[in-house]
Amino acid sequence: MTTPKILIIDDNPDIGQALRVLFTINGMASEQALSPAQGLEKLADGDIDLVIQDMNFSADTTSGQEGISLFHQIREMHPDLPIILITAWTALETAVELVKAGAADYLGKPWDDDKLMVTVRNLLKLGALQRAQREQRGYSQSKRRQLENEFDLCGLQFQSQSMYDLLRITTQVAHADVSVLITGPNGAGKEKIAEIVQANSSCKHGPFIKVNVGALPKDLVEAELFGAEAGAYTGISKRRTGRFELADGGTLFLDEIGNLSLDGQAKLLRVLETGEFERIGGSDTLKVKVRIISATNSDLKAAIAAGSFREDLYYRLNVIELALPALNQRRADILPLARYFLGDKLQLAPCAEQVLGQYEWPGNIRQLKNVMQRASLLCQDQLVKVADLGLPAEVVKAAVLSAEGGTPVPEPSAEDISQAIEEAGGVIADAARSLGLSRSALYRRLKKFELDN
The missing domain is CATH 3.40.50.2300 (Response regulator)
Structure with missing residues (x-):
């Protein structure tokens, strides 16, 4: 060493x-x-x-x-x-x-020799950690730039290794003419992954048609997907072009496929197997060439076992599965996304960054986007603070509240102190302030917990 x-x-x-x-x-x-x-x-x-x-x-x-x-x-x-x-x-x-x-x-x-050595040791440890992180970050950024230069990532903001790995597979299979199933929780960005598949596919210049099949009423699924002739049912006075026909030569994105009815699944399976269908009320058989991308937040294997999803349709849709992690499983993406949603004119206060990084984000990227839009409207002096985020009080640490003039803080633990020093970049004065302590009080606790070794 x-x-x-x-x-x-x-x-x-x-x-x-x-x-x-x-x-x-x-x-x-x-x-x-x-x-x-x-x-x-x-x-x-x-x-x-x-x-x-x-x-x-x-x-x-x-x-x-x-x-x-x-x-x-x-x-x-x-x-x-x-x-x-x-x-x-x-x-x-x-x-x-x-x-x-x-x-x-x-x-x-x-x-004071003891205080000085505490500061020096913390700064040297932090410096070594930061150098290692910079080296790793530089390597990761290099890989990311290479991916961005080679493929169209449709403006996706990411830093995490898990997203890099997913995008590497996504761009690798995009050009193949096979069906892709994107799985992941609501709001995690499945539609963005679908866009990346389409943008790097052999049919990228063709139409890209999106439809939330799970939101379609049972009696309209067939008409929506395959179209209908004039007079085929009450209220239709002219021919209706279906989504498959609109997507001919391009890509059809079927979102929330797990919510499709069994009757709709049977009709979908036929066109996937043959590429052929008829409009409702029509006798002409239409043939299309369409790349299918589907997405779901459901456990389709469990649905198959329960009898609510067809196994043969599942294997038609799931030639390649792209599993998108929840936002709280790729925390390195939180701040890049937050800054992207805020735009160039607004900045995040350090305490706000801390809270954003700690929150679990049950609503994933969709929730983060809404939170940042709210914050951009409420913040002052172009600086987004914790209070502007509007997140549940329980996710805001006492130390962060104290730093922003909030409630009294409890006695910090050794872990709290170490984290505060790291987040303050080794600056003892800033770490003490974030913990609601004087600098001398922080030094006493450092010695108490033997954090100066």
Whole structure:
């Protein structure tokens, strides 16, 4: 394992010596730069994991402007490098601004060794985790870009590995002239998967006809699917063209196929087997070439066992099954979808992102879209907060409520603290605020739970 390396930028050699001894005792490598220029040189030359920088370098200077300038130069060179600010002249206003700009912590001299080491260890652990995540994310993004470049994904927003795997299969079978059955819960995006199959099929330039067969009244199923001649039944004065005829040369998407009546199933099976049908009231046999994609949220095997779905029809429809996971089983997709539904002009507050990621989404993508539409109407200053989401109170953690000025928080657990630090990017001040604690109170709990090891 590589020993982490810390750069100390301080014009006082004694400060550097004290910190280097502290880090050596704790198994960490460090070196000192005595000026901002020297510090920037060392950053350019070496592999630095964390920076501790002073705020004032010239004699009799206490404004902190030199430190502010140095901080922004480092941040420009290394956007993700954790930076701890340290000074004898602590200005709260300056601290708040720099923490907002990405500083990990802001400590006064003399510092508390235990508190400093807690912060350093957390930042180094988080940095290692983030590097690993970036590497994995970079690999995943590369695969996603390759998929997007090779196929038409119809604007689908996703980040999860499970969706990548599903789309890989979807695009692989799309060109084959076989029936596809898409299974998954309501609102999970089955119609979008159907669109992707059609968009990458050999009949992509043909018509794409959609029909919710489960919503059709029993006496209209045949007319809706196969059409009817004028006068075939009361109220029809001219020929009605059926969905199969409209889809000739293209794709017919039969949604909620599990709700189709047994009589409708029998009629559907015939046309799937022969490609032939007659309009109601007509004698001419029509022949069509149609790619069938069907979808259901029902357990069709259980329906077959119960006698409510034909086994022969099931195997006609299910040459290839594409099983779409529920949104709560692919949580990496939640925030990309939420941001997509919000558009470019609105942003999610960190606490809102936390709640969105934790919620179970029983209504899947359809529910998420509705929630984001509501939030876009209620939010102020183009920032969506927890209250704008309108989600059930039980899904909003006490820590998040506290961060947004809500109810008092209970004593946080070790897991709560670890999660808060991770979500705050290792910034102790932000983690403490999200937990409803002072920074010193958070340090005490870190020691209590031995989270500084």
